[in-house]
Each structure stands twice: as C-alpha cells, then as structure tokens.
Amino acid sequence: GKSGTVYFKKGRSYAAWDSLLGNSSLMPAHKVAGQNFNNLWQDSIDIASGPFKFQSWQKGTQLTIVKNAAFKAGPAAKLDRIVFRYIAGASEFQALRSGEADVMEPQAQIQIVDFYNDSKFKVQAGQGYQWEHLDFQQGEKAHPALKKKFVRQAIIQGINRAQIREVLYVKTGLVRDPKLLPVLQSHIFKPFEKDYVPAFAKWKFSQRNVIALLKKNGCTGGPDTPSASNSKIFSCPGVGSLEIAFTTTSGNPLRALTFEIIQRQLKSVGILFTPRFISPAVLFGGGVLTGSDWQAVLFTFLGSPSSSATFFSIGGCGGDQNYGNACNQKVSKLLQKAQFTPDAADRAELLHAAEKIMAEDVFSIPLFARPTWVLNSNKVKGPVRNPTNQSTTWNTEVWRVS
Template sequence: MSRLTLSTSTGFSRRTFVVLTLAAGVALGALGSAQAAPKTSLSLGMSVEPSGLDPTAAAPVAIGQVTWQNIFEGLTTIDKDGKVQPQLAESWVISPDGLNYTFKLRKGVTFHNGEVFDSAVAKFSIDRARASDSVNPQKRYFASVDSVETPDAATLVVKLKSPTGNFLYWLGWPSSVMVAPKSAAENKTNPIGTGPFKFVSWAKGSQVELAKNPDYWDKAGTAKLEKVTFRFIADAQAQAAALKSGDLDAFPEFAAPELMASFEGDSKLTTVIGNTELKVVAGMNNAKKPFDDKRVRQALMMAVDRQALIDGAWSGFGTAIGSHYTPNDRGFVDLTKTYPYDPEKARKLLAEAGFASGLSFTIKAPQMAYAQRSSQMLQAMFADVGVTLNIETTEFPAKWVADVFKGGNYDMTIVAHAEPMDIDIYARDPYYFNYKNPAFNEVLKKVDATADAGEQAKLYGEAQKILAEDVPALYLFVMPKLGVWNKNLKGLWENEPIPSNVLAQVEWAQ
C-alpha cells in the first residue's frame, strides 16, 4: 500500500491540509447525522390482496385493511379499544325516542380531489349505502334509516324508522365511510377520501402505494409517514424472509404461527400477540340435508376437540369459542361446554338421526393456511365418528364468494368472520348459513331497540346461547393477532377491534 506524502509542491501547506481534513470531518459528521434521521416510509405486508379498494362496495376485509382510516373516514370511528369516537361528525344529539340523530359536521374538510365535505355529501353517502341497488356489504345496517335531511352545510339529521342501539357503532365501520359524489363510482380502483393518506398506485398482484395527505383536516392527526407501501405476499416462508432481511418493515397479521418462534432473539424485530374479532367457524348449509337436522349439527360439534384443533391448525395460538362471539365483546358467555368434545355421544346422536353407517360431504375451504389446516383436522376428527369429509380448496375471495356466500352451493365451508359484533348475520335472510330461527331474530330486534349497554349485553348472551344450542355453524376458535415488526416502529395497533391497519400515528423512533 502506498503511503500519503505531503509536499509543498502540491500547492497545499500542512496548515491547509489540517483545515481541509477538519472540514471533511465536519461534512462526514453531518452526512452521518442525515443518514441517521428517522425513516419516513413504511413497507407493510399482507397475506391477501384486496379485490378492490372501496369498502362500501364489497365485503372482503382486506379492502378495509388498506383503506379504512388511511384513505377513507366516517362520521364516527372505532378506536384501538373498540370504542366509538367522533370523526367527520364532531358531535351529535339523539332524540329521547332514539329516532332522530342530529350530527354537527366538521368544517374545512376536503376530499383528496378537492371536493368539500358537507351535509350534502354525508347524505349522498348514506343514501347510496341504503339505496335499493346498493352493493354495500352492510346494507342492512342502513335499513332502519327513514330519511336524511340537511338543514345546513354543517348539520345532518338522520331519522330512523325504529330505535337502533348500535347505529353510531355501525357508522364507524369501513362500509360506512364517506365518499365524494364525483369520485364514488371510481373508488374501487382509484379511491378518494378525506383521510391522512392519498392513494398513489396499485400494481395488481404486488402492492398498493399511499402518500401523506399534506392538506389533511386534522392537523394534530397529520400522518407522520410520507409514504406507505402495502405488499401482498401469500407464502409464509416468503413473509418471514422479507421481515428478517428488512425488505418488509411490518407484518401486522403474520399468517404462519408455526414460524413465530423463528423471530425469537432477532435484534431488529419484535413479535406481538393481540386480540382480534376473527372467529373461525365451519358454516353448514342449514337448508340442505343432512344439515337441516339439528342432531347432525350437534353431533359434528361434539366430534371436534377444539383445543387439539387449535394446537394442530394454528400452533396453539387461539381461544376456543362455543358461539359466534369473542371474549372481547360485551356480554360474552363461554359456551364451549354446551356441546363439548365427546365422540361417543356424537356417534349415538348421528345414529339417532339415521346415520349409524356414517355420512359423507364436502367442505369448501379457502386457500388460506388456517382454513386448510383446520379442514384437515376436522377431516381426521370426523373420521373418528364415521363421517367422511372431502376437502375442496376454493379460491378466496372470488370463487368462495360466488359459490358459497352468494350462490349457497356448498355443504360445509370454513372462514374467519372478521367483523366485530356480527352475531346478527344469523338473522339475515338471505345469508349463506340459510339458518332461520324466529326466536333468535326477536332477540336481535330487542338489541336494536335499546341503547342501554347492560341490557344489550344480557340480550347478546341470550343470542349466543341460542346459537350454541342450534349449532348452525361449528364454532371453533378466535384467531389472535400475530404481529411482527421492526422494533423501532411505533404506533401500530397491537389489538384489532376492527380489521384494519391504522397508520396515521405510526412513526419510526428517533
């Protein structure tokens, strides 16, 4: 290696060299400081790519996980504790009879395309959701709306046909977000809302990119990140590799519980186990033989060892349930002992129903790991009581929605219902379970008729018990939120009271 030799013939004196060296050191120091500045971008992974980007037009939860509270906002919102909070409506007054809701709307709110948010826009959004030709996935939640009035630009009056105790809660859901009249028709591929992030691009099969909204109405809630990229990676090993390499900053819903231990001791990553509303249930077509016989449904429930299924399908992560309800929700009742694991009783009940020599049917299972593994566990458990279960992998969401959700063309299926407090789906007609019970429907009507939380909790308990006894679906377990993300990332929700990736307060630690 050659040695640096100082010479006056270069035109630099020793003094000059020292000065330049010090200056270079200062410059390098400044460069180092600049490089150490917090990141302002985020790369976030999801297992399932949304089918569109308008949560008011389709049911898959992946839509809201990209857009809710990032691009779109509602009159109310649901916070990280599952509580209703004001959003585009800053306050409201409810009439004593519970029929009139008068909302005071925020002023100075604009959509990303410059359209002004006011009472006329709010009326448009609600009327669009409840219209006869509406494709809103939660259209029935607007069925109680009788009329929507706009006394002035900042006042919205919603008149109901009957008291609806959960109305403010429903208004906070992704399906209830406010949309702009001029852009609503294009929101599926070019979403425009009032939120802290703007839509930038969607590379189908790969990623969705958002950018900070510099004109966001809530200055205190202005996004701390400049750019967010949602990347869609279905393969669990690829998810883990991307996290470990730093190619991904976060995977809030990591889909491979068996790989969680592989992150232990990683100096860059943290793992979080939180609560969700993801109720894994094996729905049965109650209008189709043999599932129209309650004894068959009850026998199949007793053939299931829930804890063994959780251990085998989801590496022990999960909480067993006995009805369509989670321990997070008000009025929860543990009903796992209504029809506990008892294969001998299951065989006797099947024989009583006329299937002493067994029966055979098919489960349409989405491609997601939890559905495939749970189906395999059910297959083995059913075989022990003389039941043959055939597994048909069904692409989710498109084919599953067409065949099962809309077509009702199935025997049994399995899916994680993600919407909070959605026990009312068993009162919907039509709905893919094809379950009809007037007594259950009456309990749900009573829930709507009161805003008293204690009374609602009691009624929800009654509703749970009816489902646990009737078994229109096999109630298996609640999936936890398995989060993996960079240790320097702050503000991601650890629990998930509603399917979401709320990013406005997410930032990198200094």
C-alpha cells in the same frame, strides 16, 4: 364549520351507532350524489380526509398512499408514503426477512414462531375480535344431512376443539400463553368481553354420544364403537351417506392441519369430511362463499367491539352476511330487536337468549377467537396492534423509519 344535531328515537335507535361514526367517513355530496358507490372508486380515490391520500394502484401488485399536505385536523404524517404490497402465503414472511416488507399483519401461521426470538423484529400478539368458525349450509346447495339438527349436533360432539387448539397453537409455540386462546363457546361475544356466556359449552366432546345419537335417529352402516382405523360411514334416513364436503382456503397450512384433525376425529365415528381447498380469491372474491356454493365451510370473521350489536347480519334470517342461509325465526326476532336496543345490559339479555337457541340449532360451530399478530422490522417505529377490524394501519401518521 357547520354543526348538526342527531336525535335518537325510542325503539328506532341503532345500537351500533358509534360504529357508523367510527368506521365510516362523511362523504362530500358533490362526489357521491347520483353515483354507484360500489364502483365509484374502483381505480382511484380522488378525495382524502386524513394524513395520507391515494397516489396509485397497480392491481394485484401494490397500492401507494402519500402524505396529505392539506390535512390540518391532526398531526401531519411522519412518513412521505406507504406502499401496501400484495404478497401471498408464506412468501410474506420471506419478504419481511429480506427487507422487501417492513410491517405485516399475518393470519395465524407457524412461521410466526421463528420471529419471536429474532432481535431484528418486533412481534406483538394478543386477543382480537376475529373468530374462526365452521358453518353448515342450509340453502339450496346444502347437503341434506346438514339440514337435520341431530346430524349437526353429532358433528359438534365429534370434534375435539381443545385438541385442535393444543396441537396447532400451544404445542407449536404459536400461542405462548394458552389463556389467549380458549375454546370459543359463543359466536356473539368473545371470551375477553364482559357479556361472554359460554352457550356452546353444553356440547362436550364425546365420540360415544355421536354414535348413539346417529343410531337413535335410524342411521346405519357406521361403527359400533369409535376407532381411529374406522372406515365405515353412517347413512341416515332420507339424507343418505354422511359424506360432506369441507371447504376452506388453500395455501394456509394451519387451516389444512385443522381439516386433517377434524377429518380424523369425525371419521372415527362414521362421519366423513372430504377436502375442498380453494384460493382465498375464489372463496371470498369469486362468489363461492357469498353464493352459498358449499356444504361446510371454515373461515374467520373479522369484527369490532360493536359486532355483537350487529350480529343480525350474520345470524338473522336473510342477514347480508348469513352465507349459510340459517334461519330460526325466534333467533332472528331477538337479534333484530337487539340491533335497536341501545342499552347494553338490555341488549346483552336479548343476545344471550338468541344464542341459547343458536347453540341448540348448531348451524355453526365456534372454534376460537384467534389472536392477532403484528410483525415489524425494528427500523420501523410506531406500529401498534389493533385487535379490531381497523387493523394495524389505524395510527400510520405516527409511524417513522429510524
């Protein structure tokens, strides 16, 4: 076959070049030239470069791939076909038990605990490149209070993230080893990465500090001391009442419980989060998240080992995943420079400098780098948990059914 040479130019070399090769595929020019890439394969995919190829798609129901007989670049697939079924919420666990499904990669849910000691199933769990975070909108639809740094700093001190972890993950048995789920103190690096620096650890849980900070900035009407029965909500100069809409996905019991704990914690110090639960299809696919139509939002980003190098897209001014419209020019310049700094040590220094400022701004609160799970029937051999955004299907060519 043909070969080519790639040149890296000083100051212009993209730091995450390896992810471009690892996460993307070369496309045949005669298929993509002059086409709208976003719409090209909306209904079917007539090309394949791996052990499987597209067969059919029943929108909203299932997608089927079959063995690609033309694939010669590696081992042939052991299975004749794989069917991906769309099963929402807790029904996916029922489907696995009934045999309607064989393999699943669920979000964190309490139902996973029931499978740990069931000999009919295999459960794999471990740390992953996904992190739960609470973002504060800074765009046109922002709550005026969330544009005040002192309010955001009050909120992070009013949330006991360690308690959320203990109640929802440790005591329920969902996370068997608490070391798998430390409180996350960075957006850019995960606790298991060597360059992890706990920049957000400067903010300790302190309800008294919250009240003192709000009063210092002229806020009135709230409690003088923290109280679980408090009903007084602070109002601050120029921004009004600290009553803020909290958006997250519906149909997810763990997210609902997370909200309830955060709501209780903040209400006791005079900040009220009100619930706004909407379906994942609407939040992520209906333009709510990407259209910045929220005040505070809780969701999870999926990433990979190269995510730190590309964090500009999330934390930089105008970044394509900066849905909260946060913008600190100094941070943005550091993140932009990091994108084009191939040396890992030099890049980490830039990212640490950026995150130190981000931790002071508190445009977003990191919660946890959530573990990932893979559950499968014992009759299916081969699935191996992948902690990156490549997901469990990365090695489907070796899967087999006994």
